Amino acid sequence: MELQKAVFPPIIAVFNHKGGVAKTTTAGNLAACLAAFGYRVVLADLDAQGNATGSFGILPLPPVGAMDVITGRVRLDEALIPTSFPGLSLLPATTQLRTAEQELGAHERSHLALRTAFASQNIAAHAHIVIIDCPPSLGTITGNALAAAAAVLIPARPDPYSHEGLVNTWHEIKRLRQNANATLNVAGILLTMTGEDTTGGDVARSMRAEFGDQVYAIAIENDPKVTEAAQMGVPVSVLDPDGGAGLGYLQATSELITRLRRHARHDIHALAEPLPLITAQNTLRDWRSRLPGLQRRAGANPAWTAVQAANEDADDLPAATAPARTDAPRQGFGWGGLLLTLLLGGVLGAAVTVFSYKDIAGH
Numbered sequence: 001m002e003l004q005k006a007v008f009p010p011i012i013a014v015f016n017h018k019g020g021v022a023k024t025t026t027a028g029n030l031a032a033c034l035a036a037f038g039y040r041v042v043l044a045d046l047d048a049q050g051n052a053t054g055s056f057g058i059l060p061l062p063p064v065g066a067m068d069v070i071t072g073r074v075r076l077d078e079a080l081i082p083t084s085f086p087g088l089s090l091l092p093a094t095t096q097l098r099t100a101e102q103e104l105g106a107h108e109r110s111h112l113a114l115r116t117a118f119a120s121q122n123i124a125a126h127a128h129i130v131i132i133d134c135p136p137s138l139g140t141i142t143g144n145a146l147a148a149a150a151a152v153l154i155p156a157r158p159d160p161y162s163h164e165g166l167v168n169t170w171h172e173i174k175r176l177r178q179n180a181n182a183t184l185n186v187a188g189i190l191l192t193m194t195g196e197d198t199t200g201g202d203v204a205r206s207m208r209a210e211f212g213d214q215v216y217a218i219a220i221e222n223d224p225k226v227t228e229a230a231q232m233g234v235p236v237s238v239l240d241p242d243g244g245a246g247l248g249y250l251q252a253t254s255e256l257i258t259r260l261r262r263h264a265r266h267d268i269h270a271l272a273e274p275l276p277l278i279t280a281q282n283t284l285r286d287w288r289s290r291l292p293g294l295q296r297r298a299g300a301n302p303a304w305t306a307v308q309a310a311n312e313d314a315d316d317l318p319a320a321t322a323p324a325r326t327d328a329p330r331q332g333f334g335w336g337g338l339l340l341t342l343l344l345g346g347v348l349g350a351a352v353t354v355f356s357y358k359d360i361a362g363h
Helices: 024-036 064-070 096-103 110-122 140-150 158-181 196-213 224-232 245-261 277-289 310-316 332-346 346-362
Strands: 011-014 041-045 087-089 130-134 151-156 185-191 294-296 302-306
Touching: 011 024, 011 140, 024 041, 024 087, 024 130, 024 151, 024 245, 024 277, 064 096, 064 140, 096 110, 096 140, 110 140, 140 158, 151 158, 158 196, 185 196, 185 245, 224 245, 245 277
Parallel strands: 011 130, 011 151, 041 087, 041 130, 151 185
Antiparallel strands: 294 302
């Protein structure tokens, strides 16, 4: 298939020139939510750190992945890994991405390597939409992602330093339009890690005033469930689809779909109408209920938490995800034993008392 005649699915690069803005978290959750809305999705992890790959529980990094597809060493269907979530496949990062600058830098038109691979491997046969997790630096790999993308989604944390990074990212996108991808659009700016901090609120308002409707109406709040989800190797939208960040990402995905369908292009396959938001949320809840070792909290709180229902359930979990026991009996004599020892008196009682104090201090 010739590159200029190829018709691609929408390819969305998640990129910000500044790190620490929840870029990888955003990419993974958008991909999961898009699958819940009924689309076939490929999440391409082009960051050498491999955090997007690890966020789906795939560690250590596999031997074959994105870099092999970019260089033509393997076919796309040989590198794709199906996830536990129907419709979502992962093009994983590998350690070879660390040498991408040297491997691709010497080749002419090296910035088009990913686009050429997607065209020759007919990426449209594998996905209705592609999400790319980019490295934070603007090097060869990020250049490939932005040259292949139809649009860029920019996660931005509302703080002064992130605001400066957002402005720099905007200028980089303009430069790339001139040099590498004239049709590159902006799929919007998604505010992440928001909270009740006064300074953050002021910066968020400043961003909305400066960039207008490019900023999503939905913002992703700072939520401890994000860290818990990362430790468990699942997106927070699956771990806690009714919580602050989980529901926020679902709503942001709905807004992304609306933006993409509103600006249809002749060289991009149009997205079909998504499933209703409540259906997508119920799908995420269903995926959530199937995760091992997890159950819903009692009461009206819709959030989810890790629990240990039985010893055999915990044995099935990876060491990193098995919750610690809180009902285990304390070792040593405890206060009751200490009191009994004091009542015994005598030399033997005194000796046992000393031992009991040491035992309690050690636990």
